[in-house]
Amino acid sequence: MTTRRQLLKLLATAAATSGLVATDLLAAGNARPRLANGQPLPAIGMGTWITFNVGNDRALRLQRTEVLRAFFDQGGGMIDCSPMYGSAASVTGFGLAQLGQPDALFSAEKVWTWDGDDTRTQIEEQLDAWRQPAFDLVQVHNLLAWEDHLPRLFEMKAAGELRYVGITTSHGRRHDELERILSREPLDFVQLTYNLTHREAEQRLLPLAQERGIAVIANRPYDGGRLIKSLKRSAELPQWAVVELNCQTWADFLLRFIISHPAVTCAIPATTRVDHMRENMAAGTGPLPDRAMRQRMVEHIAAVL
């Protein structure tokens, strides 16, 4: 008997090979995780590495609150953070409190400590910083002490203290080890680097995640900002992307490539600017490229960079 997942894959493959511009069906190959209010997780979230680490600078905290306001106004959900990011959690918590605790929030935190006995302590510290009662998702950051942290996170999930468990890497590090972990652990999420200039994950990790029903968060969608800044400085948006995908900005181009992969659930660009946040969020509302268009996008970026 054909399962729902197999049926969706068949339909997605048919849509891709027919050359049609894909609908959200192509990007929803896996059952999409949900917000606490039951709505599907939006495909564009936000990261906080460097951008939200402003310490006790009140003026900058208020400015980042406006970035958060734009995020939620435009339909945002996932905010990703880590204890490694300095004061980013505290600044996020400040902003969320100023905004009255938006119910669309999907809080994604990380455990980042060598000490396997410190899982719960660190989570509690981050909850204090976020001013939240619980996280939606807790991830083991950069595979650090994952053998100790993952069992504890699964216990916390079973006890209802968090909703999802994940693991992260970035910059293409430790993909072999990550593949082994994804193959055997009952993870809900994996976070890794995937963008138009770093597509290594397409080879094994994305198919594996899709097969195992693991949601994928794509970090560094702009390669730490370098990619989008370089394109904005040196290249015009290709006309075919404007006409066929309704791309208005490079953010549209770069993010739609990422979230159109059938395995990817969410991308998390980071920004300090309200106007850039609006650009990022707009990318989640337009048509998504099919397989042929994706290949064209890859070739175009390779040609202009």
Add this chain to the structure above:
Amino acid sequence: MNDWLSYSLANFIPFSQEVYFRLIARVNQEFWPLPLALLALGGLIAWLIQRGYRGSSGALLAICWAWVGWDFLSRHYASLNWAGSYLAWGFWLQAGLLMLTSLQAQRAPDRPGRLSGAALMLLGLVYPVFGWLSGRSPGALALFGMHPDPTAALTLGWLALCSSGWRFWLAAILPLTSCLLSGITLTVLASPDAPLPFIIVLAGLCAGYLTRQSASTDGQRR
């Protein structure tokens, strides 16, 4: 180990240039005009040690290290970088080391030691000029007694004038390390004055070498 090698320096600096310079400006502004008083104190320390007042100048210098450790590192920098609280403890330890160093009976330095020491102390006092020349706003200039780099520079000069051999190097470890970390930070942040902390490290190493040479010569004379 291979995984750690795959990390770049940027992975260890979790804040932007804008945020870092705003932090320095807020630190300078919070207790204004204390930064000016501490700069004058730096001048006093330099004057005292040139005249052989090791104990009093060392005590004042130790107070400055304790202050930087508390105000800049523990109260402000630690909110940006998890390493800040550990660095603060290092600065308090350094304050203690300087107190002990100031109590030791030391030989007077010869001419190379005096020159290198004086140059480093002067560098610590005029440090903000280099930041200004590199384009920093006046509020975000690093000042002796408020920021690690100029405090470390003046301290290395002080050590060159009243210490030698293993005593010099023991008390120089933290100032040299602090400047190295600061140089790396400013390099990652693409600050135009990034070379300056590295220059302090080089000058401090030279000063240490010169005091070692002087101590060897003294030993041969005896």
